Amino acid sequence: MNTAPLVSAHRALLAGWGKATPSTAELVEVDEAGLADAVKALPARGGIARGLGRSYGDPAQNSGGHVLRLVPSHDAVHIDDAAGVVTASAGVSLDDLLAVLVPRGWFVPVTPGTRFVTIGGAIASDIHGKNHHIEGSFGNHVTRLRLMLADTTVVDVGPDRDPELFWATVGGMGLTGMILDATFRLIPIETSRISVQTRRLGNLDDVMALMAESDSDFRYSVAWLDLLATGRHLGRGVLTNGEHARHDELDARAAGAPLAYVGKQLVDMPPVVPGPGVINRLSVAAFNELWFRKAPARRDGELQSIPAYFHPLDLVGDWNRVYGRRGFLQYQFVVPFEAEAALRTVIERLAAAALPIFLTVLKRFGPGNPGYLSFPTGGWTLAIDVPANRSGLSELLAGLDRIVLDAGGRHYLAKDFQTSADAIRRGYPRLDEWLAIRKRVDPAGVWASDLSRRLGLTPTA
Template sequence: MVDADHDSWGRLDRRARAGIPAETYLDPDDPPRRGQYLPFGNGRSYGDSCHSDAGILIENVRRDRILSFDPGTGLIRCEAGVTLRAVLERAIARRFFLPVTPGTADVTIGGAIANDVHGKNHHARGTFGRHVTRLVLRRSDGTQMVCSPGENVDFFRATIGGMGLTGLILTADIQLMKVPSPHIQQHAVRFDSLDDYFSIVDRMDQEHEYSVAWIDQLATGRAMGRGVLLAGDHADGSCEFPDLPGKRRLSVPVSPPFNMLNRVTLRAFNELYYRKEKPGETVKTVKWPGYFYPLDAIGGWNRLYGPRGLYQHQSVYPAENAPEITARLMETARQAGHASFLTVLKRFGSEPSPGLFSFPRGGFTLTLDFANQGPATTALLDRLDHIVTAAGGAINPYKDARMSPETFAASFPDWRALEALRDPDMMSNFWARTAMKLQK
């Protein structure tokens, strides 16, 4: 029952953890003992929201059947362990696509709902939860309920973004999006500074379904905040790429003994990435895996950060002071001697999620990845938290592994509403070190 493979994607706290198959947990002839449990999907959360060291993880990834798919409407029903990749492989042939997808296709449907994930088109379509029409939830007392916008509404809202704390999701209905092609007509705009980005982002967001910017976090002076904005729309039906391009071929089989993504290597990478795009706007058609999931092409890429793992810091803050806050966050990291490999900046739209506990909200979101350097890194992250919360922003809980209870409360002042609907037997390391400490 004890398995060392229940890592989170950040690989910060690697240890053997107890887990049982979902079928064992659901066995009516051998019900589980009362205690602490937590659903576990495919381990793509960066922090400790997918861990329960005081309890047992329910391995839901093996429940991976697509139960039905209507090729006329695009409504798909599947078990919670189905990955987004499996949904796409089924839907693309009928010219449907996920209406919202995060940066990896290896997330399970249950994980996408529990974290109410967002994508490059949040400004246009909101979070994943907005496209869930129905789910079936199993509580630890054996109660099984259908939840939707019209039935068991409180549990429906609490489960979307509820990080697995309301119970085990069994199945979900997702409304997919009709597209002429899965591939993307990409508009790449190279910009020379952070001010240049903010001068073009309004237009790009209004004109395109997708919009996200890569930022060179190490650039200074006039080039501070330079980067590439990658906007896009689904290509027309004449696109000649195969619907399902070949599988990934590269992988990082073991973790190197040191961090390979350091300031020296990242400075060189940033220069190459910035220069590979021509000045101005370049338009071309790209395959959907490369646009939505570029890092999925490299299996185990998180191992490149070395044996101590990585922290990801994602924040959201109001649009009115976004240029100033973005610059302060990046400069604070530089002054602390930390280099971010994946520095991503985008706008969140104002469309609210149906979820009770959803991270995205109107404003701008900045994502920074840092190799774990011990106390120096956690001290930096605390400073970043303070900058964001002082500006009225929030920190993403399912990317986090160390925020304080006070930062959590500032980010989610209504957290007690989720606690009131939490399954009493469901507990995560994250909830134990934040919400539960606030109750004492």
């Protein structure tokens, strides 16, 4: 059946999830049939792909240019149960995918802290999850992808087919082309529950020691830290390790529907985050105290649902609005394992600054992959959410940037909105190799974003 290409366009003010640096662009919603024409029609400011806009900063914005959102086709997902792989359109979300996969006994290879991301966004940011220390990032599991280049040719690439272009696209923030679809490996599961081990730990040393000792025993591992605790409680936190539960771990009721899955979103705000307009040091200190005390000191084998363990924030629609009009930023970096002192200094500085930070995640990464701009690399990664535009915040973060870079670390492009081009150059030593590949496939810099201009990710003539 021949159907007409679907294209619609309107001017839109677009922001990342942090809402801190919006800009206006022509937002073009287009299916694969209409994409080549949409790319040929890009203006001098170029175009950039956008998924569900869950990056915190500006990679899916293109001020004064076009932003392209790929509408998935009706037959957007093909599961090969025998091979344990799925092929999905890049516009499909993990939310949609999980609803199909979990009841069939499969799980995505990597999930971030929200399931409202697209396959295109997952590959372009080479996202990591709580299993990075065991299974690496999303790109590690992709066997092939189809990419539309700036001249509208479509290429098939993978780790064994034009690996340079493949690894430049994994983590390439949409700047090598538009990913059309991808094939990736799945994790077989017996149940839709996660068996969770929780440990409440009184200070940073205890958190880091137990993470180092225990994370190789668990597929999933992450710690929440209280960054308002100081003195002997500095860096106190709650470590949660998890595994997909086996069928024989379920009680009789759950065993009747072992793969039941509901990815629900609540309308009201559960006590996961402080309410709107109350983000200040006192409210957040009280929240952190409650969150810390609410966790059991020690609990093993607690069965949690997939949304409760992986995506608790998704229970609250638009929770990013609690930060008000000025928005917020997420600051995420990684430092190598031998740089524990740098991590501690960053945490000390953040605690001393007494910022209202309630979402702080500490995790250990396993080795990185060949992705030129892929963020994860062996070491400790810390992510914090902070209200934007606070006085002294940019100076504080610039100071932290120096500590991170001097320690051999780097920043995550999907979260960034304030780092400098120099910081990215220092943190990503293979940047010039990536720029050369980008120049090969996009010499005129047709793919462009607010992030690419801000951080010098555009090849020079």
